[in-house]
Amino acid sequence: MASATGSGASGASGPAPDPDFSLTVSPARLVVGPEEIDDPQSFQVVNRGRSPVDMVVDKAGFTVGGAGEMLFEHDAPHSAAGWLRVTPAGFRLAPGAERRVTVRIDPPPRPERGGYQMALLFAVPAGTGGGDIKLDRVIGTPIYLTVPGPIDTSVNVGDLTTPSGFTTGGPIDFTATVDNVGTVHRDFLAPRSLKVGVNGYDVPFPDFTLPRGVGRSVTARWANPPFMCVCRATVSVSGSGGTSRRSVTLVVFPLHFLGALIAVAAALYALAWLSRRRRRARALGAARGPRGRDDPDGDGQGGRDAPARVGDEAR
Template sequence: MSPTRLIVGPEHLDRAQTFQVTNKGRLPIDVVVRTASFSAGQDGKVVLDEDAPYSAADWIEVSPAAFHLAPDSGRQVTVRIDPPRDPDSGEHQVEVLFTVPPGAKTGGDNIRISRAIGTPIYITVPGPVDTSLQIGGLRSPGFALGGPVDFGVTVDNQGTVHRDFFGRDALSVEVDGRRVPFPDFTVLRGASRDVTLRWADPPLMCVCHARVSVSGPGGTSSRSATLVIFPLHLFALLLGVLLALSFLLRLARRRYQAHVLGVARSLRDSGGDGLRRDDEMDDEMGRV
């Protein structure tokens, strides 16, 4: 499927858009094309919702609406946009679904699987555009024994168009003099998105000040947090090693002292016996 999404500005509303659908499998398939309203949850998952706000599902006409594809063949699908006369300003979105219905059951098979690929189209009508964003609190563990460390943030899209955070425009946390980017994501108009990142290689110890910010027409929205990284487990291990070494040294010292005292006693005892023998010999000589 190409492209994977379309962004249509006001100047291109009267221009036909196209998708290229290719069957890269080994079997022929039948494809049915339809449109659907959609929204996105805070985790970014797309939800097909008939009551989704800012829907353009009724503006779209696709041709052909159904077709057959042989293996290793392709087909171009044309999309024409016909907005109402006075649409709400800003951006509207629609999902174009390319569905392969389940084939006929064969043999004793009781399960049939349908497959579908959805491609969003973001349509901006003439009028003022607002790209305002608001950043919620920057979430961090506050204290960590070491890496990796997770950060999280909520991005509220208060504008009238979706916002992409891809590549060089990715949202990032500035921490410890480095820029750690969040994974690529999109925030729909009027929606909120919770995003997280994992800082894989923080320093061994630090009092790190983290900051995330986004710019908009009303200025820069930013949030900050402080993270203390201290390897308490390594400190405890080191303390245990030091205590063990101290105990061994004390034990060795006591053994050495006992050995020295034993040698001293032996020498003293040996010296006392010699003095007694000399006194006995003097007594004998006197009697003679």
């Protein structure tokens, strides 16, 4: 469900009041396969705000920017906006009311095989009231269409990078560049998300859709890598043209932990050295103590007041 909400009255307490403008459109995206082209498709528009809205339904092609943002262009590549027939194309929607918008697809007799993308724009034009700034409010809902015939689902993984080949721990970001070189859009949505395979772990990228002829970068975050490893990370995508694969090597080593171990080892060595020095000093002091009291000259002959030797007495 796609939605747009405007400002409403504020209150100091209690439940939040309904906003003046609140509009929802469902479904938020539409995928039409070859067997469904002749079937009418529909969107449900609901006014959940407190004010009536005047709705205009327009058609446009679109592409996707490098960060995944939708760029609406009436002449975008592989657009089939001109094939859409919308009923009704304009209406007023009272507060709390809802309206079904029907879409029929009318392709030319022999369209080029493959996929097309276009969008319905559910617009509420700015009012004619006072003020210098006026804002149109628009909800864009993409439509992906595949016409009958052979298709090519090839995708090329251009690159896989990390901020650095060496890290002391997580989280770790992996960024992949993915190009749709086939003829139809590719969905990478859970549980079939694009993943980084790294040392037995699968790290999924956020959900995204890659229209035909579009390339973009996507980033996955590995929140809990192992304590240390030489990790080999790989992204691979299979398609009609085979499997495209890119890999990168990453070293995880906790230098901060190693530094702490070295500091602890140095402290223990210093304590052991000081303890050994004190023991030696005490041993030397104990060895010198008795000799210092009985023989202060250290010649083994006793002090000045010691008795004479026997030989001296005879002389």
